[in-house]
Amino acid sequence: MHIFQDQAEVADALASLTMKAAEQAIEERGSFTVALAGGSLIKLLGGLKGKNGIDWDNWHVFWVDERCVPHDDPESNYGGALQALLSDVPIPASQLYAIKESLCQKNEGAAQPCAAEYDARLKGLSRSILPTKDGLPIFDLLLLGFGPDGHICSLFPEHPLLKVTQPWILPISDSPKPPPERITFSMPVVNAAKKKCFTAIGEGKAEMAATIIKSAGDDPKIPASYVKGDVAWLMDAAGASLL
Numbered sequence: 001m002h003i004f005q006d007q008a009e010v011a012d013a014l015a016s017l018t019m020k021a022a023e024q025a026i027e028e029r030g031s032f033t034v035a036l037a038g039g040s041l042i043k044l045l046g047g048l049k050g051k052n053g054i055d056w057d058n059w060h061v062f063w064v065d066e067r068c069v070p071h072d073d074p075e076s077n078y079g080g081a082l083q084a085l086l087s088d089v090p091i092p093a094s095q096l097y098a099i100k101e102s103l104c105q106k107n108e109g110a111a112q113p114c115a116a117e118y119d120a121r122l123k124g125l126s127r128s129i130l131p132t133k134d135g136l137p138i139f140d141l142l143l144l145g146f147g148p149d150g151h152i153c154s155l156f157p158e159h160p161l162l163k164v165t166q167p168w169i170l171p172i173s174d175s176p177k178p179p180p181e182r183i184t185f186s187m188p189v190v191n192a193a194k195k196k197c198f199t200a201i202g203e204g205k206a207e208m209a210a211t212i213i214k215s216a217g218d219d220p221k222i223p224a225s226y227v228k229g230d231v232a233w234l235m236d237a238a239g240a241s242l243l
């Protein structure tokens, strides 16, 4: 757990952690797989802009969850990351794995086909850049957010999807946070990743950050409590104020 003065310092620390994971993965396997959350995490991604020595050609970027909306919709997690970072760095466009836009022109009914298509696309990559173990993909790094209700990705408190283990990518059509139709990594896919990083910025995150960190794990009221393994926390002073 690392506590910094403000958001700018957290963004810088997030950039350093990501660059280190990327260097290690590229040295070991020749590619780096990172999956991003949406929401407030997006504003921290800009910390990677202008950094030297990043081998962007070998980065492959995914989304841990996505809202089934067109890419230019303000709710699109892909669209947000594009504006915050991805349009300014030379990652080949074919290595940005957004949901298939044509499947979500209308939000209603989009989650099922979007999830099936994303799941199939990821499974296709398991013969190249996405290694698997015990039938699960091993992403190098997940940059996670969490909601004030403790949700991560689009896995919400006491929702049946929390316990679903197959396929890798799940559709949700009744997200309590709008928009209702989304796709999400399953919890086993989250936990199979080599490293996960949570960020908590501002007073609004303080109470839930403290609850997650102090939880005994696997509390269905707090999906973030299920996250296991190599987990880093980067927080500003306000986000860490109730620890």
Ligand SMILES: O=C1O[C@H](COP(=O)(O)O)[C@@H](O)[C@H](O)[C@H]1O
Pocket: 036, 037, 038, 039, 040, 041, 065, 066, 067, 077, 144, 145, 146, 147, 148, 151, 152, 153, 154, 177
């Ligand atoms: O809807 C979502 O919410 C969570 C948390 O967002 P935040 O704005 O409260 O930080 C986010 O991690 C997830 O990716 C997103 O789709």
